Amino acid sequence: MLRVEKITHSFKTGNEWTKVLHEISFAVKQGEMVALLGSSGSGKSTLLNLMAGLMKPTDGHIFIADHDIVLMGENKLAEFRRKNIGFIFQAYELITSLTVRENVELPLVFQSVSPSIRKQKALALLEQVGLPDKADLFPSQLSGGQQQRVSIARSLITEPSVIFADEPTGNLDSKTEEEIISILLKLNQTMKTTFIVVTHEQEVAEQMQRTFSLRDGYLINGQHTDVQPAPTEEESP
Amino acid sequence: MRIRDISRMAWDQVKRRKVVTGLCMTGISIGCAAIIVALSVGQSAQVYVTNEVNRNFKMDEITVTPGGGLPSPGGKGGGGGSGSGVNSNLDPGKLTFQKLKIIQGLKHVVAAAPFEDNGYRQMITVDNKIADIQVIATDLRMLNKFDKSFKQGGASDIPGMVVLNYGATLGLIDIETRQNIFDRMNSDPFNQEVSSQYNNLMLIPSEMYRQQVQLQAQDYSASAPNGTGPTKLSSPLQVGGILANPPGTSDDRATYEKVMYVSLETAAQLQHELSFTDANGTVPSLEEGKYNSVTVKVDSVDNIKPLEALIQKLSLSANDNLYQQEQLKEQFDTIKMAALGIGVFILVIASISIIVAMTMSTHQRRRQIGIMKVLGANMGQIRNMFITEAALLGLLGGLLGVLFSYLIVMALNKLVGTAGEGLSFFIPLTTLPIGLSFAIMTGVLSGIYPAISASRTDALTAIKRD
Numbered sequence: 019m020l021r022v023e024k025i026t027h028s029f030k031t032g033n034e035w036t037k038v039l040h041e042i043s044f045a046v047k048q049g050e051m052v053a054l055l056g057s058s059g060s061g062k063s064t065l066l067n068l069m070a071g072l073m074k075p076t077d078g079h080i081f082i083a084d085h086d087i088v089l090m091g092e093n094k095l096a097e098f099r100r101k102n103i104g105f106i107f108q109a110y111e112l113i114t115s116l117t118v119r120e121n122v123e124l125p126l127v128f129q130s131v132s133p134s135i136r137k138q139k140a141l142a143l144l145e146q147v148g149l150p151d152k153a154d155l156f157p158s159q160l161s162g163g164q165q166q167r168v169s170i171a172r173s174l175i176t177e178p179s180v181i182f183a184d185e186p187t188g189n190l191d192s193k194t195e196e197e198i199i200s201i202l203l204k205l206n207q208t209m210k211t212t213f214i215v216v217t218h219e220q221e222v223a224e225q226m227q228r229t230f231s232l233r234d235g236y237l238i239n240g241q242h243t244d245v246q247p248a249p250t251e252e253e254s255p
Numbered sequence: 256m257r258i259r260d261i262s263r264m265a266w267d268q269v270k271r272r273k274v275v276t277g278l279c280m281t282g283i284s285i286g287c288a289a290i291i292v293a294l295s296v297g298q299s300a301q302v303y304v305t306n307e308v309n310r311n312f313k314m315d316e317i318t319v320t321p322g323g324g325l326p327s328p329g330g331k332g333g334g335g336g337s338g339s340g341v342n343s344n345l346d347p348g349k350l351t352f353q354k355l356k357i358i359q360g361l362k363h364v365v366a367a368a369p370f371e372d373n374g375y376r377q378m379i380t381v382d383n384k385i386a387d388i389q390v391i392a393t394d395l396r397m398l399n400k401f402d403k404s405f406k407q408g409g410a411s412d413i414p415g416m417v418v419l420n421y422g423a424t425l426g427l428i429d430i431e432t433r434q435n436i437f438d439r440m441n442s443d444p445f446n447q448e449v450s451s452q453y454n455n456l457m458l459i460p461s462e463m464y465r466q467q468v469q470l471q472a473q474d475y476s477a478s479a480p481n482g483t484g485p486t487k488l489s490s491p492l493q494v495g496g497i498l499a500n501p502p503g504t505s506d507d508r509a510t511y512e513k514v515m516y517v518s519l520e521t522a523a524q525l526q527h528e529l530s531f532t533d534a535n536g537t538v539p540s541l542e543e544g545k546y547n548s549v550t551v552k553v554d555s556v557d558n559i560k561p562l563e564a565l566i567q568k569l570s571l572s573a574n575d576n577l578y579q580q581e582q583l584k585e586q587f588d589t590i591k592m593a594a595l596g597i598g599v600f601i602l603v604i605a606s607i608s609i610i611v612a613m614t615m616s617t618h619q620r621r622r623q624i625g626i627m628k629v630l631g632a633n634m635g636q637i638r639n640m641f642i643t644e645a646a647l648l649g650l651l652g653g654l655l656g657v658l659f660s661y662l663i664v665m666a667l668n669k670l671v672g673t674a675g676e677g678l679s680f681f682i683p684l685t686t687l688p689i690g691l692s693f694a695i696m697t698g699v700l701s702g703i704y705p706a707i708s709a710s711r712t713d714a715l716t717a718i719k720r721d
Contacts, residue, residue, distance in 0.1 A: 072715045093633045100631025111626045127260045128631045
């Protein structure tokens with residue numbers, strides 16, 4: 019489902035290039051829930067941004083549903099992201115001027131889905147994350163945990179192949195953290211959606227099916243799991 | 256992305272960002288109002304001046320006089336020729352009763368009647384008041400068709416019945432008083448008090464309806480120099496109608512237009528009674544059935560030229576005052592272009608404020624734009640959202656501008672209400688879409704740069720938290 023092949027990434031600081039990821043390769047199966055564990059500066063967020071197509075790697079390939087996103091242009095990537103990728107941010111990133119329901123609907127707005135279908139899907143998802151009565155409230159009227167649940171519902175509305183969660187419990191207390199993780203686990207089981215969860219907390223990572231650990235830009239476990247050969251150029255979109 | 260969604264999101268932003276919206280709308284509304292008001296004032300002034308010119312120069316009238324040169328055979332315009340379709344019995348070159356009837360029957364002719372200037376005479380009332388008036392012979396029953404409405408009475412065919420215009424009822428003073436004032440003015444020409452007294456007397460109206468008057472003529476020929484010649488008095492005339500003062504004409508101005516309208520029959524009688532023998536010892540008389548001048552009223556200014564061509568085919572001269580209108584049009588076109596230029600200049604200034612406000616808004620909303628891009632919005636969708644928002648600001652500014660322009664025009668009308676006789680400002684409906692189009696266009700053009708800037712926002716940089 020997701021295949022990362024020999025990803026290398028460097029940043030230029032002044033006149034020098036700093037390598038932050040060193041030939042990372044791994045694969046994730048459809049419906050798997052995987053943790054990317056690492057301390058601050060280990061390169062886990064950079065890897066997440068590369069996998070989500072928000073950055074281009076210096077070298078290597080990333081395949082999502084057999085499409086090499088590294089080769090895609092900006093608009094093509096936007097379209098691909100719209101249909102295949104969901105996001106859960108550490109700081110929720112809800113749009114404050116929109117209601118909870120409108121926030122959840124937003125990815126479908128960019129797909130020109132009709133308002134009635136959008137509304138129906140949004141309300142169903144809000145029910146799944148336990149916020150059926152908050153649809154018409156604004157994000158500022160919700161607690162942090164509730165906002166993160168809205169963010170989870172928003173990430174699921176396009177029925178994506180994979181959801182990237184960047185420290186989804188990083189801003190929450192331990193009780194709310196447990197609630198959010200249990201929601202993610204439940205959704206993973208019921209909807210069979212692939213989750214890649216970036217975290218620096220061992221306890222969170224332990225609840226996932228597999229964990230890839232990063233240290234100083236190197237993958238220190240799981241590196242050789244299920245890596246498939248790269249498709250030829252004709253197979254790429 | 257659906258238009259409805261883009262519009263709704265743009266509207267949400269416009270509602271939410273009240274200060275930016277207010278600033279942009281103010282700038283655009285001033286520019287839009289400037290365009291609408293400038294065009295409206297230009298148009299109102301044009302209508303006013305055109306009406307004034309129409310009234311004074313009679314744009315929709317043709318003055319027909321005898322002669323005008325025989326038209327070239329088969330020629331187009333400039334007269335038709337005695338050959339083609341013109342009966343030789345029509346007395347080529349002369350303006351006859353028969354030709355008048357033909358003119359009256361032509362298409363687009365509202366009315367045609369002789370208006371013969373019979374010169375100036377002294378009008379004397381029964382109570383010995385006197386005034387100098389112009390005598391015009393015409394068909395009295397046609398007066399109302401030449402925009403002359405009756406204030407009192409009406410037209411009559413009875414010989415000796417006359418019609419006075421409003422000016423002829425003003426300033427009638429008795430002979431002794433008049434002579435006394437003239438003497439004082441002659442002895443002290445710079446005495447303001449005397450001239451003021453005279454001016455006031457000239458504005459006093461007299462009740463002339465159904466009054467009896469007489470005309471007096473004096474022999475000014477070489478045999479009777481310096482006003483010492485004999486005088487002749489006409490038989491009594493009855494005032495059967497008084498014309499209303501034309502709208503927009505002040506009493507001051509009316510005192511300079513003292514006219515007595517008489518029938519052609521009465522004119523012949525007056526000619527007979529008041530004429531003196533000429534150098535050959537003969538008394539000039541009016542030739543029956545022939546006229547010196549006929550005025551033709553036309554239904555539309557557009558039909559003036561074609562009708563003139565037809566009239567010229569009767570070997571008559573036809574003249575109009577259209578050149579006045581053409582001159583005016585050129586002047587007003589220049590004024591309108593200048594006004595439009597001022598409005599556009601204001602809009603350009605306003606557009607700078609929009610560019611600044613929208614660019615600031617883009618910067619403040621970078622994070623939101625980043626989130627949208629992460630969620631799948633492409634560059635075109637972000638660009639369209641910002642341009643729609645700018646267009647909406649333009650539209651709202653334009654609507655506010657329309658409201659402002661109505662208020663400004665109302666204020667202008669109040670300002671000139673009493674002073675501007677007949678002048679009233681109005682907003683022609685055609686100026687509203689022009690003003691609104693300029694406002695929306697300004698919004699869209701001003702929104703292009705911020706929209707492109709927004710669409711190029713790097714999503715990752717935008718959502719990155721320090």
